[in-house]
Amino acid sequence: MLMHQLIGFLSDPQVQSILSSTIISCGPPIVKKIWGKVREVPVEEQLRNQLVDCFKAAWKDTAKYKNWPGDKTVADRFIEELKNINCINNSDVIRQIFQKVTSQEIVDADIEYFEEKFCLHSCKPEHELLWKNHVRRFFENKNKSSVPMSPEYTLTPNAPRWDKQLIFGRKDFVDVLCKELQNDTPPIQLTGMGGIGKTEILNKIYEYFIKKKENINRYFNHIALLHYVDSIDSSLTTQITCLAGKNIDDAWTYMQNLCSATSVLFLIDDKREKNQNSIQEDESFKKLFTLRATVLFASRTLFDGEYFKAIPVTPLHIEDCVQIFQAQRYLGKPAPTLTKDERSIIEDMIDKRAGCSAFIVRRFGVLAQAGLTRLAKKLTEENFVSKGINDEESQREINKLYQLKDIKTEAAQNLLEAFALFPDIPLSQSVCVQWLQKDANIDEDQCSHTLNDLSKSTWLMEHIQEGGRETSYSMHQLVKVAVTAQTTITFDNHRKLLSHLLEAISWDNTDTFVKTKPYIDYAVSLSQYFYNGQHVVNTDFAILMSWIGRHYEDIADYPKALEWYNKALTITEKVLGKEHPDTATTYNNIACIYDSQGDYILALEWYMKALTICERVLGKDHPNTAITYSNIANSYFSQGNYVEALEMYGKALAIFERVLSKEHPSTAVIQKNYEACLQQCNC
Numbered sequence: 001m002l003m004h005q006l007i008g009f010l011s012d013p014q015v016q017s018i019l020s021s022t023i024i025s026c027g028p029p030i031v032k033k034i035w036g037k038v039r040e041v042p043v044e045e046q047l048r049n050q051l052v053d054c055f056k057a058a059w060k061d062t063a064k065y066k067n068w069p070g071d072k073t074v075a076d077r078f079i080e081e082l083k084n085i086n087c088i089n090n091s092d093v094i095r096q097i098f099q100k101v102t103s104q105e106i107v108d109a110d111i112e113y114f115e116e117k118f119c120l121h122s123c124k125p126e127h128e129l130l131w132k133n134h135v136r137r138f139f140e141n142k143n144k145s146s147v148p149m150s151p152e153y154t155l156t157p158n159a160p161r162w163d164k165q166l167i168f169g170r171k172d173f174v175d176v177l178c179k180e181l182q183n184d185t186p187p188i189q190l191t192g193m194g195g196i197g198k199t200e201i202l203n204k205i206y207e208y209f210i211k212k213k214e215n216i217n218r219y220f221n222h223i224a225l226l227h228y229v230d231s232i233d234s235s236l237t238t239q240i241t242c243l244a245g246k247n248i249d250d251a252w253t254y255m256q257n258l259c260s261a262t263s264v265l266f267l268i269d270d271k272r273e274k275n276q277n278s279i280q281e282d283e284s285f286k287k288l289f290t291l292r293a294t295v296l297f298a299s300r301t302l303f304d305g306e307y308f309k310a311i312p313v314t315p316l317h318i319e320d321c322v323q324i325f326q327a328q329r330y331l332g333k334p335a336p337t338l339t340k341d342e343r344s345i346i347e348d349m350i351d352k353r354a355g356c357s358a359f360i361v362r363r364f365g366v367l368a369q370a371g372l373t374r375l376a377k378k379l380t381e382e383n384f385v386s387k388g389i390n391d392e393e394s395q396r397e398i399n400k401l402y403q404l405k406d407i408k409t410e411a412a413q414n415l416l417e418a419f420a421l422f423p424d425i426p427l428s429q430s431v432c433v434q435w436l437q438k439d440a441n442i443d444e445d446q447c448s449h450t451l452n453d454l455s456k457s458t459w460l461m462e463h464i465q466e467g468g469r470e471t472s473y474s475m476h477q478l479v480k481v482a483v484t485a486q487t488t489i490t491f492d493n494h495r496k497l498l499s500h501l502l503e504a505i506s507w508d509n510t511d512t513f514v515k516t517k518p519y520i521d522y523a524v525s526l527s528q529y530f531y532n533g534q535h536v537v538n539t540d541f542a543i544l545m546s547w548i549g550r551h552y553e554d555i556a557d558y559p560k561a562l563e564w565y566n567k568a569l570t571i572t573e574k575v576l577g578k579e580h581p582d583t584a585t586t587y588n589n590i591a592c593i594y595d596s597q598g599d600y601i602l603a604l605e606w607y608m609k610a611l612t613i614c615e616r617v618l619g620k621d622h623p624n625t626a627i628t629y630s631n632i633a634n635s636y637f638s639q640g641n642y643v644e645a646l647e648m649y650g651k652a653l654a655i656f657e658r659v660l661s662k663e664h665p666s667t668a669v670i671q672k673n674y675e676a677c678l679q680q681c682n683c
């Protein structure tokens with residue numbers, strides 16, 4: 001159990017030297033259980049505070065997940081109870097304390113969840129001292145079988161999981177793959193045409209190893225299910241929870257350390273659009289092979305054989321396809337026994353027309369609801385065949401099965417268009433309704449019902465989380481192509497969607513930054529569609545792209561940040577003109593990227609363009625002008641031009657003191673920079 005690993009960690013002499021009886025007496029009751037063998041020694045106040053913060057945060061997370069009361073009063077009672085405990089506690093005592101403050105039944109799983117959350121918080125940036133000096137050192141000195149205490153077992157706990165897919169006949173294939181993955185196999189790529197079931201296979205493998213979580217002898221210490229949309233860099237920093245707030249270099253360093261110390265499995269599902277760059281052009285993809293990790297990659301596009309062992313996903317057996325057909329045809333209701341003639345018609349369609357593709361068979365099942373003979377006649381008249389042809393030809397055939405003219409309501413078509421703008425990543429029903437109901441001009445209940453209807457007819461894929469806690473929806477890439485081939489999705493019809501998405505990815509601190517990360521891929525997909533295809537000129541659209549740029553800037557992916565800031569600038573200059581304050585803000589953003597890359601000449605060029613606008617339009621006493629002065633000063637300081645930097649810091653400081661007051665935090669930052677620069681000048 002994780003508890004045993006923590007006790008082992010805290011028994012280490014190096015770790016004992018930094019802990020004290022103060023922590024034992026003030027920490028949560030779970031600490032007494034974990035740290036029972038720790039001797040009393042002095043401890044740094046900063047480290048003590050970080051440890052206490054981790055336990056408080058773990059309590060808050062546990063209370064939220066377990067639906068315990070999480071308000072301040074309960075939290076205060078929790079801390080007071082901890083202070084009253086001065087002895088080593090066993091699980092029964094811990095459970096009693098938890099029950100006392102929550103008034104709810106506590107089980108061992110609750111305690112283990114609390115422990116895991118403590119471990120997760122210990123590796124966050126604000127607890128860097130705790131992680132760098134002690135926790136990480138412990139893991140780096142252990143062998144590969146050690147179970148890490150910082151990240152969760154599932155590195156991507158937000159990755160959608162489902163258990164009610166109408167897919168049969170893959171159990172043996174999944175079992176063989178799971179066994180092979182545990183044998184230190186080289187990276188594996190699942191290959192096969194679209195719709196053959198690669199995503200379902202990955203999900204079943206993910207579920208298989210998640211169920212191994214409770215087994216102390218599990219092979220992998222960590223697993224991750226990544227949706228590969230843009231780059232592996234982006235996938236790591238937006239989808240792996242423990243990398244929240246880290247830039248790309250730190251993220252890779254973290255993963256290298258984690259993979260060196262533990263066993264990690266990456267399951268990667270290729271969700272890229274056809275017109276995106278090839279995998280070979282994504283340098284970050286090749287970094288995967290520098291990690292001591294097990295990799296299973298599913299994609300229609302075959303990657304370089306030098307890196308992957310290719311395993312083709314073969315079509316299902318006809319009998320498995322018949323089960324899928326009947327399950328979709330009757331949607332959970334008992335299917336009547338097939339007559340000999342009916343079975344012959346179904347098997348002929350499955351084999352000769354669907355090529356035993358699970359995706360097409362499911363659609364056949366929907367269309368057969370109007371009559372089996374009628375479907376067979378329709379397929380014959382349209383000469384539908386999706387067997388033995390390439391992907392492009394197969395897509396043309398699939399388009400025949402998904403005709404927008406069959407969609408009865410304008411709202412349903414609006415929803416389909418919205419999903420066609422998104423990547424093929426499941427989105428929770430609650431978020432779908434929040435983003436789409438006003439866009440489709442329907443109320444929340446209508447939106448939920450329409451989503452459900454579209455999933456039953458296979459226009460959308462429904463993903464019911466294990467235990468039925470949450471339903472998510474996505475659109476299969478093949479359906480997405482069919483939709484976009486039959487209609488032009490206009491920006492004007494989806495302005496409200498843009499506003500909701502813009503609100504979802506805006507952030508102002510670390511906490512909201514972490515919450516917005518899962519939605520970046522949706523913003524990127526929508527922006528690429530309208531920017532590349534329709535050249536939309538709209539200020540909200542420019543703001544959306546600026547936020548995407550801000551995201552990439554904060555994870556230190558400067559080339560992508562610059563790309564998106566420049567896209568935003570193109571629109572801003574057209575709509576607002578080159579003399580507008582918002583244009584100046586974009587100039588500043590671009591300058592900051594060059595500054596971060598050490599290209600100070602270009603940075604100063606863009607800063608000066610921003611300053612010219614600010615001084616002329618806003619005036620020399622405006623806070624935005626002061627910020628630009630400060631940015632220029634920082635750039636000068638980085639180059640060692642302290643005299644020029646001091647002048648600019650002085651201008652910025654004068655404005656902040658006058659406009660914001662001397663006590664304002666922003667003024668204090670400028671004052672500190674000014675004094676540091678003055679010291680350099682005096683030297």
